[in-house]
Amino acid sequence: DGGITQSPKYLFRKEGQNVTLSCEQNLNHDAMYWYRQDPGQGLRLIYYSQIVNDFQKGDIAEGYSVSREKKESFPLTVTSAQKNPTAFYLCASSNRAGQLDTFGSGTRLTVV
Amino acid sequence: AQSVAQPEDQVNVAEGNPLTVKCTYSVSGNPYLFWYVQYPNRGLQFLLKYITGDNLVKGSYGFEAEFNKSQTSFHLKKPSALVSDSALYFCAEKRDSSGSARQLTFGSGTQLTVLP
Numbered sequence: 001d002g003g004i005t006q007s008p009k010y011l012f013r014k015e016g017q018n019v020t021l022s023c024e025q026n027l028n029h030d031a032m033y034w035y036r037q038d039p040g041q042g043l044r045l046i047y048y049s050q051i052v053n054d055f056q057k058g059d060i061a062e063g064y065s066v067s068r069e070k071k072e073s074f075p076l077t078v079t080s081a082q083k084n085p086t087a088f089y090l091c092a093s094s095n096r097a098g099q100l101d102t103f104g105s106g107t108r109l110t111v112v
Numbered sequence: 113a114q115s116v117a118q119p120e121d122q123v124n125v126a127e128g129n130p131l132t133v134k135c136t137y138s139v140s141g142n143p144y145l146f147w148y149v150q151y152p153n154r155g156l157q158f159l160l161k162y163i164t165g166d167n168l169v170k171g172s173y174g175f176e177a178e179f180n181k182s183q184t185s186f187h188l189k190k191p192s193a194l195v196s197d198s199a200l201y202f203c204a205e206k207r208d209s210s211g212s213a214r215q216l217t218f219g220s221g222t223q224l225t226v227l228p
Contacts, residue, residue, distance in 0.1 A: 006155075033215065040121070042202060042218040043156075058215065090155055092216075098206060099144065099163055101216055103155040 003027065006091050006104035012112050013078065013085065021076045021107045023091035030096050032074035036060060037088040037106075046089075049074055078109065086111050116205050118219035125193050126227050133188040133222045135203030144206040145186045146216070147177055149199045156202065162186060173197070193226045200224075 004025045013019045025032065031050050035043040045058030049068040063082025068074055074093075078085045091104040117136045125131045137143055144163050148156040160171025162179045170176045177188045186203060203219040 004155075035218075040220060042220040043216075045215055045217075048215055088153075092156075100158065100161065101146075102158070103148075105155040106153070108153065 004091055004093055004102055004104035006089075006107050008107060009105070011107055011109045013109060014112060016080045018077055018079050019109065021078070021089055021091075021109070023074045023076065023104060024072055025074075025091075025093045025102070026072060027093055027095075027102060028071070029093035029102070030071070031094045031098065032068070033092045033094075033101070034058075034064075034066065034074070034076045035090045035092065037090060043090060046076065085109055115217050116203055116219040118201075118203055118222045120222050121220070122223045122225070124225045124227060127195055128192050131190050131193040131197070131224065131226070133201050133203075133224060135186045135188065135219060137184050137186060137203075137205050145177075145179065146204045146206075147171065147175070147186075147188050148202045148204060150202065150221075151199050159188070159201075195226045195228050198224055198226045 007022045033048045034046040036046055037043050044060050046060055046064050047055055047058050047066040049055035052068055052071050055066050055068050063079055065077045089107045092101045094101045115138050119134055146161045147159040149159055150156050159175050160169050162169050167179045175190050177186050179186055201222050201224055204216045
């Protein structure tokens with residue numbers, strides 16, 4: 001079955017640590033996205049990538065980094081510079097026409 | 113200014129009654145509009161979309177939405193609510209970027225509770 005896989009489902013981070021969230025898709029989609037979800041605020045765009053080896057900052061990119069070395073993969077690193085990383089992170093992808101986005105099941109990150 | 117607004121944080125409706133979840137947008141040109149549903153600790157599931165064509169869009173699980181350009185609205189509706197429809201609903205639109213991809217902008221979400 002085609003889809004998007006996010007891992008891990010739950011992740012715990014200590015203060016000052018970098019952590020990387022995985023996102024893999026087998027839909028042959030060109031574009032991939034990372035969103036952060038906080039209660040009552042909907043989803044906010046962190047980074048997006050339209051093609052391999054290219055990505056752009058979204059609305060809340062500070063404290064995050066990404067890479068797009070393969071079409072199928074778009075990992076997100078939450079760095080120690082992100083002061084409030086506890087949130088639910090969602091990855092998505094879309095085809096070239098951009099008429100439908102498919103979402104992963106999410107990773108819940110908690111700072112301990 | 114937020115381009116997608118969901119004015120109600122919470123909507124309660126009795127099972128079997130019609131439901132409406134409101135969404136308004138503010139974007140020039142021809143927006144792509146979407147409704148997604150989210151169950152606890154899960155990703156977003158696509159319900160329906162408006163790209164062009166008929167203003168009344170029918171989607172998954174008996175949901176439908178009407179694109180109203182004069183009122184800049186895209187309200188989600190269902191004639192008869194089920195308890196299993198209880199979830200968090202998001203309206204979203206796609207805006208132009210500098211490239212070919214268009215990113216989703218989400219409303220703040222509406223928690224729908226269907227009471228038995």
